[in-house]
Amino acid sequence: MENHTDKNKKAKEEVAVEQKIKRRNFISFSTFFVLGGAAFGGWKWLYNSPEETAGITAGARKPLRRALNKTELFFRKFYSNNHHVKTYPKAMAAKKVRVNSDIGMDDEGFKPENWTLSVVKSKGDVLKITMDEIKALPKTELIFSFKCVEGWDQIQHWAGVKFSDFIDHFKLNEHAKMDYIGMETPNGEYYVGLESESALHPQTLLAYEMNDQPIAIEHGAPLRLIIPVKYGIKNLKRIGTISFSNKRPKDYWAEQGYDYYSGL
Numbered sequence: 001m002e003n004h005t006d007k008n009k010k011a012k013e014e015v016a017v018e019q020k021i022k023r024r025n026f027i028s029f030s031t032f033f034v035l036g037g038a039a040f041g042g043w044k045w046l047y048n049s050p051e052e053t054a055g056i057t058a059g060a061r062k063p064l065r066r067a068l069n070k071t072e073l074f075f076r077k078f079y080s081n082n083h084h085v086k087t088y089p090k091a092m093a094a095k096k097v098r099v100n101s102d103i104g105m106d107d108e109g110f111k112p113e114n115w116t117l118s119v120v121k122s123k124g125d126v127l128k129i130t131m132d133e134i135k136a137l138p139k140t141e142l143i144f145s146f147k148c149v150e151g152w153d154q155i156q157h158w159a160g161v162k163f164s165d166f167i168d169h170f171k172l173n174e175h176a177k178m179d180y181i182g183m184e185t186p187n188g189e190y191y192v193g194l195e196s197e198s199a200l201h202p203q204t205l206l207a208y209e210m211n212d213q214p215i216a217i218e219h220g221a222p223l224r225l226i227i228p229v230k231y232g233i234k235n236l237k238r239i240g241t242i243s244f245s246n247k248r249p250k251d252y253w254a255e256q257g258y259d260y261y262s263g264l
Helices: 004-047 062-078 131-135 163-169
Strands: 117-122 125-129 140-147 153-162 180-184 191-195 205-210 224-226 241-245
Touching: 131 153, 131 205, 153 163, 163 205
Parallel strands: 117 241
Antiparallel strands: 117 125, 140 153, 153 205, 180 191, 180 241, 205 224
């Protein structure tokens, strides 16, 4: 049987343990409330910060845009075209490919057979390229995980000409040495700006097939951009114009407050 001394010792130990638990709980809750308060204060500060001056980018608070721009510079500094995105067997590709947007796709009476691609080399110097000319180039297939900023992803199967092969074939290498490449739909309603190094990534395609069939109208027929190192908002459908610049081209979603870089 336990003697009186043992009982007192056990009681003291139980009190000590209980005090430790209370102390730890106090520290945990205090830390939670301090960090929560700091997070709320930071959010409130950002929310009440002035918006950036509208230009190539717009719609974001100034501190947020500064942070996004610095993040872009950081990733561009270490970017390498030697890094390829993961690819998958064709059997894993979705049979029903999700439609992610229809902005710039509302041309009434648009006919893919009448389409031509305009490549702006300089003011007044525009190269016109037909679909037959593009299909005459070596075809490359890509099965990868298409990712959307809305949070979904899907394994998709695309085929077309590598953008880098397109640049080589049409002798656009000097133009592609500029910092940026811009692309627009034929009606000009949707447009993206890309750093040249990302556009020239060896897996970037000017795609004209999806699941071994010509691309459907809702997916960007007759020619669309597939750039797997970017989120879906950069994968322009129905390319009408390609241009080159040392300044950021306009970008549809960057004007709505999104990250201009939008890289993965």
